[in-house]
Structures are given as C-alpha cells and as structure tokens.
Amino acid sequence: MKTSAIDSGRIEAMMAQLKAAAQKPSASSPLEGISAPTLSQKPQAAGRVDFAEVLKSSINQVNQSQVNAEALGKSFAMGDDKVSLSDVMVAGQKANISLQATIQVRNRLVSAYQDIMNMQV
Template identity: 45%
Template sequence: MEINNMQSSFVLKTNDLHSQKVLKTPAQAEASFKAAFKDALNNVNQLQQESGQKTQQLVTGQIDDLHEVMIAGQKASVTLQATVEVRNKVIEAYQEIMRMQV
C-alpha cells in the first residue's frame, strides 16, 4: 500500500520563505495572494470532484476498493475544512483591521 504525502495549498515551502524577503508593492502582494488563494481553491475543488467521481464509481461497481474511496473522501474533507478555517481567519483579520481607529 502506497501512502501519498498530502500537502495543504496554504503551506509555504521553505524556498518560498527565502524568496519572499524581497519587498513587494501592495499590487504585487495582492496579485501573489490572489494567485495562491486561487490555486488553493482549485485544489480543493479538484479533490472534491475526485471524491465524487470515486464514490460514483464505487456505487456503479467500477471500483471495488472501498479504502481508496474513503481516502479520497477524507482528503477532500480535510482540505475543505482547512480552506474554511483560512477563510475564517482572513475575515477575522479584516474585521480587526476595520475596528482600528486611524
């Protein structure tokens, strides 16, 4: 049985940390964040669709391996929960910034 490494789309790799020491303009930072967030959402969507397809294949009898279907479902669930938590933190940070007095 092969165990695949599951990585979150929101985790920065060490190479990314070293390359981001260069100061960016707000527009560049916005574009970078937007691209990272879009990639993460696409990854979540892909895992959700894959889980749905494997479930459908199990129901129709095309797949006999229940473990594969359950693992795909759990991957999709964990990435969706992580995405929701990141969204909650972003909203919380935005609300905190809006409460600041200038």
C-alpha cells in the same frame, strides 16, 4: 463533526505551504487538471508571491480533491472493480479535511479583516 480553532502558528505554517505549492510547477502536482500559468500572464519578480494567485490555486486544489472523491464514489457505486472502498473513503476524508482547513483559513482572514477595519486611524 466538531472542529476546533486553528492557532496562528498553524495558520502561518499553512500559508507557507500554500506559498510553496504556488511556486511549484503544476507537472509535479499530485492533482490533475491544474494548469500552469500561461504566457499571457505577467511574470512576477523572483521571491514575490501574489496572494490572489495562491488563494485561487489553493481553492482549485480543494475543488479538484472534492471532484476526485465524488468521481471515485460514483465509480465504486457503479461497480468498478478498479476502485476499492478504502480508496473512496480516503479520498472523501482528504476532500473533507482540505475543505475544513480552507474554511478555517477563510474564517481567520475574515477575522483579521474585521480587526483591521475596526482599528482607529
């Protein structure tokens, strides 16, 4: 599968979506298994988003989509009548696309880090 580089405008749009997703309560999330922050975590100021939490949440969502796709595939292979082949294929493609997007974001972050480290002070 050939992947092309994502331009910076698309990266910025993805980061905005990640920030928006991190601010939504998990009850409205279409993915199951993602828990809301507990009371032991420190509250953040309104409008401020912790990058580490957004990144962790995004990676958890990618993982959950892959687990969901694998579970649907196993159910279909075992002969479950409730799972259609199209559901399995769509879930697999969603998981693949989310993984590829995550890899592109990671590559862009590593590149930005290397650029910053190579700057002369």
